[in-house]
Amino acid sequence: MASQTQEQRPLHLVFFPFLATSHMIPMLETAVIAAERGVKATFVTTPANAHLLQPTLDRANSLHQPPMELRIIPFPAADHGVPDGCENITALPDFSSCGNFFRAVFALRKPLDDLLCDLRPVDALVSDALFPWTTSLAADHGVPRLIFQVTGLFSVCAVNDLDIHRPYESVSSRSEPFSIPGFPHPIKFTRAELPEVFDFPYMLGLLREAELTSYGVIVNSFYAFEPDYAEHYYKVGLRKVFVVGPVNLAGARPPSTEKKEDGGRDATLRWLDEKEDDSVVYISFGTTCRFSDEQFRELALGLESSGHPFVWKVRSGGGGGDEWMPEGYEKRVAGRGLVVRGWAPQVEILSHRAVGGFVVQCGWNAVMEGVCSGVALATWPLHSDHFVSEKLLVDVLKIAKPVWEGFQSVTDGEKAVVPANAVARAVAWLVGGGEEVAAMRRRVRELAKLGRRAVAEGGSSYEDMSRLVEGLMACREEREKSQV
Numbered sequence: 001m002a003s004q005t006q007e008q009r010p011l012h013l014v015f016f017p018f019l020a021t022s023h024m025i026p027m028l029e030t031a032v033i034a035a036e037r038g039v040k041a042t043f044v045t046t047p048a049n050a051h052l053l054q055p056t057l058d059r060a061n062s063l064h065q066p067p068m069e070l071r072i073i074p075f076p077a078a079d080h081g082v083p084d085g086c087e088n089i090t091a092l093p094d095f096s097s098c099g100n101f102f103r104a105v106f107a108l109r110k111p112l113d114d115l116l117c118d119l120r121p122v123d124a125l126v127s128d129a130l131f132p133w134t135t136s137l138a139a140d141h142g143v144p145r146l147i148f149q150v151t152g153l154f155s156v157c158a159v160n161d162l163d164i165h166r167p168y169e170s171v172s173s174r175s176e177p178f179s180i181p182g183f184p185h186p187i188k189f190t191r192a193e194l195p196e197v198f199d200f201p202y203m204l205g206l207l208r209e210a211e212l213t214s215y216g217v218i219v220n221s222f223y224a225f226e227p228d229y230a231e232h233y234y235k236v237g238l239r240k241v242f243v244v245g246p247v248n249l250a251g252a253r254p255p256s257t258e259k260k261e262d263g264g265r266d267a268t269l270r271w272l273d274e275k276e277d278d279s280v281v282y283i284s285f286g287t288t289c290r291f292s293d294e295q296f297r298e299l300a301l302g303l304e305s306s307g308h309p310f311v312w313k314v315r316s317g318g319g320g321g322d323e324w325m326p327e328g329y330e331k332r333v334a335g336r337g338l339v340v341r342g343w344a345p346q347v348e349i350l351s352h353r354a355v356g357g358f359v360v361q362c363g364w365n366a367v368m369e370g371v372c373s374g375v376a377l378a379t380w381p382l383h384s385d386h387f388v389s390e391k392l393l394v395d396v397l398k399i400a401k402p403v404w405e406g407f408q409s410v411t412d413g414e415k416a417v418v419p420a421n422a423v424a425r426a427v428a429w430l431v432g433g434g435e436e437v438a439a440m441r442r443r444v445r446e447l448a449k450l451g452r453r454a455v456a457e458g459g460s461s462y463e464d465m466s467r468l469v470e471g472l473m474a475c476r477e478e479r480e481k482s483q484v
């Protein structure tokens with residue numbers, strides 16, 4: 001990599017994530033990786049989100065120079081009917097507020113424009129894929145825009161190819177299966193499983209146009225995990241792609257020092273210490289799970305009837321209260337089952353020797369964390385790209401098995417309640433022994449090794465970050481020459 005010590009100043013990248021925790025954290029970890037290469041990284045968010053990012057920034061700044069900087073821009077909540085303080089999509093009281101939230105998010109162009117002027121000189125803008133307007137904004141400032149994708153290459157390729165070929169327009173119902181012409185694997189999809197953006201063709205067009213006119217795409221994955229789709233993207237995407245993950249392995253994620261009950265080791269980890277290897281199932285549905293009370297109850301009863309140990313992380317708010325819980329539940333499962341409300345040290349839990357399986361909603365961050373921890377997966381997709389990512393895990397990589405084989409949909413009104421007996425079967429499969437799950441666990445542990453190699457010096461993801469920095473340095477040199 002070209003030495004930045006010979007330059008007048010370090011490369012300056014501005015990172016601007018979508019306002020959701022699942023988008024902010026992997027982009028911040030990517031910014032840390034760039035900063036470790038001597039890049040000046042400025043991270044931009046709104047006031048109510050700063051506390052989510054500061055611990056990682058502080059840790060990163062204690063380890064290397066130049067320091068990363070957090071800059072705050074105002075969020076126009078009142079102008080767009082968003083409740084005060086709801087600056088993260090996970091903080092919305094219900095999904096009916098999403099339209100107003102997205103209008104407020106798109107109104108961030110003006111404050112970001114002003115900030116870019118204040119931050120000059122800036123060498124590139126790295127922004128979330130959900131901000132298509134940042135491509136033209138970066139062009140106004142004469143710098144490249146890079147798209148940050150919070151999904152894997154399989155999902156990116158699927159969405160691109162679906163938009164090009166539109167096979168879903170030929171089916172007679174939302175449950176009729178179809179495949180994508182020219183896709184590397186003959187995967188079957190249904191219209192009901194496609195991300196919600198396919199209900200908004202105008203937005204889909206904006207995203208596609210922004211991608212084709214951007215400098216390139218950054219993806220939190222690694223080549224050995226999706227080699228066919230890295231190659232396919234080069235053929236179809238027509239953009240530079242930089243595969244730099246798993247960023248949770250490479251970035252300076254702070255250790256889980258929060259919320260220690262006795263000033264020492266986390267209580268959940270101490271509970272796991274008493275369990276046998278690969279005997280516990282971990283269940284978590286991320287930050288945007290909004291199950292009905294009926295679905296919560298079925299899940300609870302299924303975990304209880306499975307007869308196996310479990311740790312269940314229940315999100316606070318949005319359906320995480322006690323009103324759904326069967327009477328006397330926690331007393332009945334005490335010692336075998338642990339319900340964790342709110343925050344939990346997920347990475348440490350998944351990496352614990354006692355955890356042998358993960359019931360995952362197929363959000364990409366959770367997928368990367370589960371794979372890097374080497375645990376078998378049982379899939380329970382909910383929305384967005386989850387159903388698409390499930391196809392990669394189940395049909396291509398064969399490291400997962402669905403919890404429920406019935407009709408699935410991203411739309412809440414179409415979702416069937418997954419019954420308790422299906423939950424119990426999935427748990428028993430994950431940790432009850434058997435050659436099928438043992439083989440899956442061997443495959444995922446090999447992928448975990450490959451992920452660690454990818455981010456190590458000389459690995460594929462390490463080299464892609466080097467290639468990204470070198471390319472942007474070359475772009476800056478070209479701009480400076482043209483201005484002479």
